[in-house]
């Protein structure tokens with residue numbers, strides 16, 4: 001008997017049950033997205049900021065000073081207006097108040113985008129780890145967190161729909177891959193569209209413009225706009241601060257990470273001598289500028305997307321490149 | 333002179349259009365490809381059901397969401413799939429199988445007793461722009477054959493001679509559970525004198541008994557798999573033929589046997605069987621494969637015990653030695669195609685709860701360990717996956733003694749009664765002898781699902797889409 005009991009500790013014997021013994025299954029997947037609680041988001045404030053104590057104090061003091069100066073200046077301006085005439089004074093104070101309100105709104109928005117962008121990276125990292133996992137039913141917290149991050153954007157509806165379609169037998173890795181493949185179809189399409197369009201515009205601009213320095217400025221401006229709209233595609237609020245951070249990361253990745261990828265990516269494409277030889281130098285320059293734009297765009301997509309691309313589903317530079325080439329040749 | 337003008341002079345523009353069309357046509361036929369898929373598995377491992385499910389899901393893939401991990405569907409590049417008449421020979425009974433699955437009450441297709449083949453054409457848009465410049469569409473032809481699993485066990489015989497084969501058979505019969513069943517036959521055979529002149533009636537009698545013995549092993553509660561020759565169990569059109577009249581006999585002395593002696597006669601029959609049955613089967617159907625899926629019913633071994641596990645392990649290793657593995661480069665393909673990718677699939681994954689699928693894969697690795705190592709040595713890609721061609725069970729939870737158990741619910745295969753079951757947990761290491769206990773596992777056979785309810789959803793199968801992606805995905809880029 002005791003031997004029997006010992007065996008039971010290792011494994012649960014198989015049993016057949018009565019259908020009445022069944023319990024209702026909680027639908028975990030749906031629950032995962034609905035029970036979004038907002039109390040959690042304080043957790044992930046950036047740790048790196050903690051050790052920047054000194055510079056923080058410095059920044060705070062200077063900000064205080066600037067604020068003080070601005071307030072004093074505003075006060076002087078308004079009181080000067082009232083001295084001239086009461087209507088001028090009111091006008092000035094109204095003006096100052098509205099500028100203030102606008103500044104606050106803008107600043108909040110900018111910070112929001114920045115915060116959202118900053119929270120993408122840990123999310124992506126957790127997702128990449130989970131893709132390799134063979135566990136079962138542990139993906140809900142991650143999906144929760146993602147839904148929370150995307151709350152209030154256009155991405156929530158297709159995502160929710162996709163999560164509802166997740167098959168009950170999928171392991172965590174399969175769940176993440178499924179959601180990554182099917183939850184962002186529309187957003188991916190829009191973003192790639194934007195990149196193609198913008199890279200063609202840049203290429204055309206550089207190809208026709210006679211002023212070299214001027215078109216660099218124009219191209220930079222277009223790229224800046226592109227970053228903005230890509231971020232928007234993936235539910236990141238547009239704003240200077242976020243965009244600045246995005247640009248910095250993109251450039252960093254392009255400089256240090258992207259090189260090897262580019263080498264792989266380019267190996268099978270059409271940029272062979274015979275093709276480039278037929279292009280005029282101008283178009284060649286345009287093509288180069290367009291490709292840089294495309295690379296910036298793809299890098300931005302990678303940073304903004306809540307989940308990493310599934311293997312084999314990644315958008316490739318070569319795809320954009322060949323359509324760009326075709327279009328350029330047909331237009332010029 | 334510019335290049336263009338030079339080309340114009342060489343080939344006049346009106347001719348060029350025609351030439352271009354022809355070139356394109358040529359190139360696009362070059363893009364069309366053939367893939368011959370080897371569906372390998374012992375009897376009752378789920379070959380027929382797998383092929384049926386593969387065809388069924390591919391045929392309806394275009395307008396359904398049933399294959400979410402198949403990239404051709406994901407990327408919206410699938411144009412259409414069509415069954416083609418088979419190239420001579422018996423046609424795979426796809427319609428009949430589907431009718432049986434859709435009948436009420438639902439039924440699994442019957443066990444296969446003859447060879448059949450089928451060809452599927454998959455028309456798609458190439459994903460790579462380079463290919464698309466050549467042609468907007470491409471076609472992949474998929475050839476599959478189905479056959480009784482018993483016949484597969486003949487393949488290892490090709491590498492044996494009568495003596496080594498006989499020795500192997502006697503070795504097997506010296507172990508339980510075969511030993512006790514074969515006792516009287518072995519006693520009888522021990523009295524035979526290989527050097528005595530052959531007696532036809534004796535040969536007939538002993539082969540009939542040997543055949544009965546093999547059938548007994550198969551029905552034995554351990555459900556043994558390593559049963560040779562395969563045609564003794566399922567003769568097909570060979571019933572009554574002289575080719576099926578032999579049995580293993582070990583030589584007692586080392587001298588060459590006399591012409592006309594019993595041993596020489598049996599040896600001759602063995603060689604004839606090898607040449608006329610096995611080799612023909614192999615040459616016509618088994619040496620041209622590009623891809624292979626090895627279906628293994630792990631649950632059967634868990635249900636039945638250690639002897640069943642060992643037997644299946646040996647059978648699988650023997651069979652896989654008969655296939656040609658190696659990278660299939662273009663030149664090599666022209667002469668002889670080789671299998672360049674192998675999927676080991678544990679079928680009937682719907683018989684265990686979803687949290688056990690990973691364990692099932694690890695257990696599968698135990699069975700195929702040796703065979704897989706040999707294949708990997710050739711530099712091949714292999715993968716283990718738990719799949720179900722059709723998913724016959726649903727998930728459920730029950731509370732037993734205060735513990736929540738993940739269970740399965742479905743309908744019993746024999747009588748369609750509802751079953752709720754905790755089937756046991758799949759071990760990831762080979763259980764100790766004492767742990768092969770009757771109470772530990774209970775994997776019952778389920779009736780097929782009502783396909784109308786799950787049609788066109790991923791719930792109609794388990795990982796068929798990933799299996800298809802693995803087997804064909806790179807051919808459909």
Ligand SMILES: Nc1nc2c(ncn2[C@@H]2O[C@H](COP(=O)(O)OP(=O)(O)OP(=O)(O)O)[C@@H](O)[C@H]2O)c(=O)[nH]1
Pocket residue numbers: 373374375376377378379380381382440441442443444445479480481482679680681682683719720721722723724745777778
């Ligand atoms: N639940 C479930 N049962 C399956 C599945 N596939 C096969 N089976 C069971 O396995 C049995 C045998 O399947 P077949 O496809 O006929 O096996 P086979 O390999 O063709 O067997 P032979 O033709 O005898 O060589 C079926 O009758 C089913 O009971 C599956 O995906 N799910």
Ligand SMILES: [Mg+2]
Pocket residue numbers: 379380381442443444478479480481
């Ligand atoms: Mg069959």
